[in-house]
Amino acid sequence: MNITTLNNKIDQVRKFNRFFTRKIGALREGLLHSSFSLTEVRILFEIANGNNPTATKLRRELGLDAGYLSRILTRFEEQGLTERVRSEQDGRQFHIRLTSEGIKVFFELDQRSRNEVAELLNTLSEDEQQKLLKAMHDIETILDKKSSKFSEAVYLRSHQPGDMGWVTHRHGVLYAQEYGWDERFEALVAQITADFINHYNPERERCIIAEMNGEIVGSVFVVQSSETVAKLRLLLVEPKARGFGLGSRLVQECITFARHAGYKKLVLWTNSVLLEARHLYAKAGFKLVEQEEHHSFGKDLIGETWELVL
Template structure:
């Protein structure tokens, strides 16, 4: 009986896959009314939205055979869409970037993709759109947890009940221990987190939670500031999870989300003593635009405003 039930579940998953691939049009010979396949467009997307991607990283992120990926990248180069540049940090690695022609093509394909999704959403009511997004998040969270077991020691998900309390608590504990900041900083974090929940807009805001071995080890928020500007807030990585690239991954996921929903700029406020975080921001392309001395949380600090054009 159990076996029969499991077999029917397999059939249901396959049925959903057929429905979904037909719905979003990936079965067409050319995706998005182009001559490019789903895999080729996905590779272009990763190159456009990743921080200094290499062939090995693309192969790992997309789960593609290295030889197959190499042949596609060679075709892209022959078509003038991509170029390879030797990494400044590791001379054995080559960074893959879109050329101006590649950027032009990707922009066209990206807009077509947004238009197709808009057509799907426009026929749904506001309530139906929210139900769809929540169901998609559930699928991503459940399946994402398994896939990360094979690629990283952590996995990322959207916030759940109880996570916001964790964010405030761990900020208070860690910043007191590592920087000597008093409880007023925890109060500030609690207020920011509470405002996020009370004014949450799922279509343009995101709280990303990182888990490792079923334990929360990191978080970051993307919060709307205006129609075109979002704020990156409350980046935190637990000591036990540092050194794994989690901080950079959280920031990159935030940048990718901000781009997907149409923001033009991502801004953040931090303090000069947060050296590791500042390094992550600079590596991701943020530019320091303003510094100002202030006395907060029982310490003399230098506040900093950073910006990233998307």
């Protein structure tokens, strides 16, 4: 690449950076009309959505200087926004979590951010929105060299006509192949997806579909159980898409959505034979709270209820 071509490309990248930071309001003295900087708001977001991270994890995830991060965390503590809790697994480590005041501040900032993005998206047609989201995903995956080649190609979206048929069909096929479950499980999935569509509340419920190169490779649902409790349902990852972190990504998307929707608890029902799924739930912070033997789908099973306090 000659120097002229390189300089032209550098200028284009810098031009886009200037445009985008202005468009999202990152140049304001206080982000989201607050007294917090962009970095401080991002740290609050990671604490709120990171399952009580340690300072080390925050520094690694955000790529911040240790001293700079420490000063911000100290200021948060002095303001009563965060607190440190000694780890039960390793007494040398401390987890950082939001206080009640910190949760209040974070959700106010988060709602302002969501409102600003909604205002931006509402100026675009559905086709323009999809093009924008796809372009953003392409930028993220091209620049994120830490991700595997497969996971970079995965695109998450909300449900569209025809998706419920895919969810029902693939659950029926895969659970018959992998666990020997009969068609009554497929009937259960069909009922769950029908109830989701017939009673869909977009403010409180979500279906997440994972695509790779236009092909669906995974799905998961968050549905309302009560005003304070949501259910995670129908997590599925196609065999060829397993081992790349997609399952964990789908579970985390559900947790984030449930928090934003204002739920206090996220629960799920699974069976002890689903070892990979159980591992994902435990890794995400869910706790096993109940077990019961039952005969369903042509098999003797042990049903399990797991829950996560949000």
